[in-house]
Amino acid sequence: EVQLQQSGPELQRPGASVKLSCKASGYTFTEYYMYWVKQRPKQSLELIGRIDPEDGSTDYVEKFKNKATLTADTSSNTAYMQLSSLTSEDTATYFCASGTEGFDYWGQGVMVTVSS
Amino acid sequence: DIQMTQSPSFLSASVGERVTLSCKASQNINKYLDWYQQKLGEAPKLLIYNTNNLHTGIPSRFSGSGSGTDYTLTISSLQPEDVATYFCLQRNSWPTFGAGTKLELK
Numbered sequence: 001e002v003q004l005q006q007s008g009p010e011l012q013r014p015g016a017s018v019k020l021s022c023k024a025s026g027y028t029f030t031e032y033y034m035y036w037v038k039q040r041p042k043q044s045l046e047l048i049g050r051i052d053p054e055d056g057s058t059d060y061v062e063k064f065k066n067k068a069t070l071t072a073d074t075s076s077n078t079a080y081m082q083l084s085s086l087t088s089e090d091t092a093t094y095f096c097a098s099g100t101e102g103f104d105y106w107g108q109g110v111m112v113t114v115s116s
Numbered sequence: 117d118i119q120m121t122q123s124p125s126f127l128s129a130s131v132g133e134r135v136t137l138s139c140k141a142s143q144n145i146n147k148y149l150d151w152y153q154q155k156l157g158e159a160p161k162l163l164i165y166n167t168n169n170l171h172t173g174i175p176s177r178f179s180g181s182g183s184g185t186d187y188t189l190t191i192s193s194l195q196p197e198d199v200a201t202y203f204c205l206q207r208n209s210w211p212t213f214g215a216g217t218k219l220e221l222k
Contacts, residue, residue, distance in 0.1 A: 035211075044203065044213055044214070044215045044216050045152075045160065045203055045205075045213040045216075046213070047210075047211055047212065047213070059210075061210075095159055095160070097160075099162070101150075101165040101166060101169070102150040102162045102165035102166075102171070102205070102207070103150070103152070103160070103162060103205070104162055104171070106159035106160055106161070107159065108159055109159050
């Protein structure tokens with residue numbers, strides 16, 4: 001069974017950084033891109049970027065280029081996203097997602113709250 | 117970037133009713149259009165990929181159609197468990213989501 005298991009909820013102060021994880025199991029980690037998606041409360045889904053776990057190459061949506069950094073560790077089948085210089089605008093649920101045709105597989109999501 | 121416009125934003129329908137949701141792309145997306153269902157507090161779930169291909173385990177009351185810039189998700193007979201928000205996603209170029217249609221029971 002394919003699973004994407006994400007790390008737990010985060011409460012961070014403005015200006016801080018946070019690193020989220022997404023551990024993949026049940027498939028070959030290097031076979032598919034891993035995407036990261038942002039969802040602010042009661043809003044739509046917003047793609048942040050993607051990483052090719054095979055070679056570590058990344059693509060980012062322009063607005064997230066100075067906000068998010070994607071990495072992947074093939075030894076542990078885990079993808080990471082670091083968010084820097086957090087503001088209230090970063091308060092959201094973040095999902096990792098992967099798959100062949102479409103985003104077949106999703107993590108459960110991790111809520112990041114930025115508050116002083 | 118390709119813009120995706122979903123309509124309606126909100127839909128109220130009765131159990132057993134046929135429901136149609138629409139998604140319009142700002143340019144031709146060559147049928148690279150997926151539909152996702154998101155229930156409250158859960159991750160999105162893939163329903164249909166590449167316009168009309170039912171994902172594994174998805175009930176046959178869900179179907180998709182379309183071409184060019186206009187696409188449709190149809191639920192042939194609405195069930196209570198279908199209450200959710202539905203998003204379309206285009207993958208013809210860098211993926212972009214629609215704003216969603218919230219479906220509730222009348």
